[in-house]
Amino acid sequence: MAYINVEDLVLDFSKYDDDGKPMEPNRALDGVSFSVEKGSFVAVVGMNGSGKSTLAKCLNGLLLPTSGSVEINGMKTSDESHIWDIRSNIGMVFQNPDNQLVSSIVEDDVAFGPENLGVDPEEIRKRVDEALKRVDMYDCKDKAAHMLSGGQKQRIAIAGAVAMRPSCIVFDEPTAMLDPAGRAKVMGIIKDLNKEGITVVLITHFMEEAMEADRIIVMQNGRIIGDRTPAELFADTEFVHEAGLELPTVIELRDMLGMDKKIMSVEELAENI
Amino acid sequence: MxxxxxxxxxxxxxxxxxxxxxxxxxxxxxxxxxxxxxxxxxxxxxxxxxxxxxxxxxxxxxxxxxxxxxxxxxxxxxxxxxxxxxxxxxxxxxxxxxxxxxxxxxxxxxxxxxxxxxxxxxxxxxxxxxKPIELTDGLEKLLKPLSKIGVPSHEIALMMTIALRFIPTLMEETDKIIKAQQARGADFESGNLLQRAKALIPILIPLFISSFRIAQDLALAMEARCYHGGEGRTRMNxxxxxxxxxxxxxxxxxxxxxxxxxxxx
Incomplete structure (x- = not known):
């Protein structure tokens, strides 16, 4: 069975009018089903308000399904006895690097997750050092978090997730607030983590990032409207525009030049020109 | 300042x-x-x-x-x-x-x-x-005996850690709001004391709203990292x-x- 199994997931946000009476709820996710194999790299794309972030929060039980189910490694998120097991297996990195660091000092922040899991102090030390080296931030371990750049803070957040030794990390638009250099570095780390066997779910606005995935899930109005490989998705220009997305620059250039649809990277393109 | x-x-x-x-x-x-x-x-x-x-x-x-x-x-x-x-x-x-x-x-x-x-x-x-974290750790340890009579020592220490952590963030936020309001013509420097105090309202209200937003983000991030209170928690240092x-x-x-x-x- 697949590692992540989402079946017919529906999520309503309740709304209340000014008198506190319940109104017609907001349906954020509407019958979402998909599964993710262990070790794969899945990107989730879609316009603002398409339900991407809500979906991410369902994967580790931050939000519980109104109906349907989310299963991680056979454990249902709705089963309260598994919730900490699920959260320690599914790490999460959010969009805003400032609002997800708990402690002022870099290494103390990375230690926060393992501390919550009740890991032995020496073991925490080891994991923190490893995780910081993993994201190339070991030299900053004594620094104050607020002195770092956005990209560096985001790498600390990734280290915080890695230190919990998860088998999967969900990235919720991790590069949206970073400069190009920070974005490239963070993407590099995400790809490396995936190569080391960590399952990656990447929610993103950048098609260049989505292209790196094995599979792209396209969302619109709380539904999955497409689940294809990058090559398949970007070959279908019409569908991409319908979904409110843009083609990556490489693909656009490729199509303008009328070149082979198999070309997926700058290097390949350059070679063919 | x-x-x-x-x-x-x-x-x-x-x-x-x-x-x-x-x-x-x-x-x-x-x-x-x-x-x-x-x-x-x-x-x-x-x-x-x-x-x-x-x-x-x-x-x-x-x-x-x-x-x-x-x-x-x-x-x-x-x-x-x-x-x-x-x-x-x-x-x-x-x-x-x-x-x-x-x-x-x-x-x-x-x-x-x-x-x-x-x-x-x-x-x-x-x-x-x-270090702030040592300070709050120390406080937690000092208050520990009081947790028997219901003093939430871990929670107090964590609150202090987070407060210290977010002082610079909230200051940046304040700076941003001040600049944004100045760009829209807000005047914080002239007038008598009362007028100046009133001029702070357009800073304070957005600041409150954004600190609630930050708090919500942080709470989610903490939950995602398995935070569930002081019980069963260990410390690195x-x-x-x-x-x-x-x-x-x-x-x-x-x-x-x-x-x-x-x-x-």
Whole structure:
């Protein structure tokens, strides 16, 4: 069975009018089903308000399904006895690097997750050092978090997730607030983590990032409207525009030049020109 | 402006003072503050100041750094000084209409000012030489016995950690809002006190809203990282008493003894 199994997931946000009476709820996710194999790299794309972030929060039980189910490694998120097991297996990195660091000092922040899991102090030390080296931030371990750049803070957040030794990390638009250099570095780390066997779910606005995935899930109005490989998705220009997305620059250039649809990277393109 | 307050800012170092257990420093600071209120003559203050400056010397925190923190509370000190100067009855030195300065007033004013200055420097020495996280860890450990009678020691410590962590973030946020409002023509610099206070409303309301948003983001991030209260939680940094702490403890209580004795000089 697949590692992540989402079946017919529906999520309503309740709304209340000014008198506190319940109104017609907001349906954020509407019958979402998909599964993710262990070790794969899945990107989730879609316009603002398409339900991407809500979906991410369902994967580790931050939000519980109104109906349907989310299963991680056979454990249902709705089963309260598994919730900490699920959260320690599914790490999460959010969009805003400032609002997800708990402690002022870099290494103390990375230690926060393992501390919550009740890991032995020496073991925490080891994991923190490893995780910081993993994201190339070991030299900053004594620094104050607020002195770092956005990209560096985001790498600390990734280290915080890695230190919990998860088998999967969900990235919720991790590069949206970073400069190009920070974005490239963070993407590099995400790809490396995936190569080391960590399952990656990447929610993103950048098609260049989505292209790196094995599979792209396209969302619109709380539904999955497409689940294809990058090559398949970007070959279908019409569908991409319908979904409110843009083609990556490489693909656009490729199509303008009328070149082979198999070309997926700058290097390949350059070679063919 | 707001950035200059040293209270709650750590000055990294490796001195003997830095290396003391946070618990020792918290208790020592409390004793020091208590001692300042025991003092009843200038000899006592002289001893207290000498001790304080010795500690500063050992810690190798630059004086400039410490005094910069003092400038931020200068207004409070000046205010206390003036109130005391005019409000105490006694031998009149100078008189003008309803205002009068007395010998006792001058004495009391100087006394209060010195006490406040020592108090602020003394407590900022604790925060300057202790990492915030150690400080909150120390506090958690010190309060631990009280958790039996229902004091939430872990929660208090975590609240402090987060508060310290978000001081710079909220300051940046404030700066951003001020600039945004200025760009829309808001005026924070002219008008009388009341008008200026009113001008702060367009800063405070967005600041409140954004701090709620930050709090929500943070709560999600903490939950995602398996935070579920203090139960079953371990700590990476284990704090322990060393020989230095024992020496410091002896010195602190010797100091308290000397200060109490100084009342009878």
């Amino acid at each position: 707001i950035r200059d307050i040293t209270l709650g800012q750590y000055y990294p170092g490796q001195s003997a003072v830095h290396r003391l257990d946070a618990r020792t420093k918290i208790v020592a600071t409390l004793v020091y503050i208590a001692a300042l209120f025991v003092v009843n003559n200038f000899w006592g203050f002289l001893i207290a100041a000498a001790v304080l400056f010795t500690v500063i010397g050992i810690s190798r925190v630059p004086l400039k750094f410490i005094f910069r923190g003092l400038t931020a509370v200068f207004l409070i000190i000046a205010f206390t000084f003036i109130i005391n100067l005019f409000m105490v009855d006694g031998r009149v030195l100078w008189e003008w209409k309803f205002l009068s300065i007395t010998y006792e007033g001058v004495r009391r004013a100087c006394f209060m000012a010195v006490r406040l200055v020592l108090l602020i420097i003394g407590s900022s020495m604790m925060t300057l030489t202790t 284990q704090i322990r008493f060393h020989r230095g702490d024992a020496i410091a403890a002896v010195l602190v209580f010797a100091f308290l003894g000397v200060i109490i004795a100084s009342r009878w000089i």
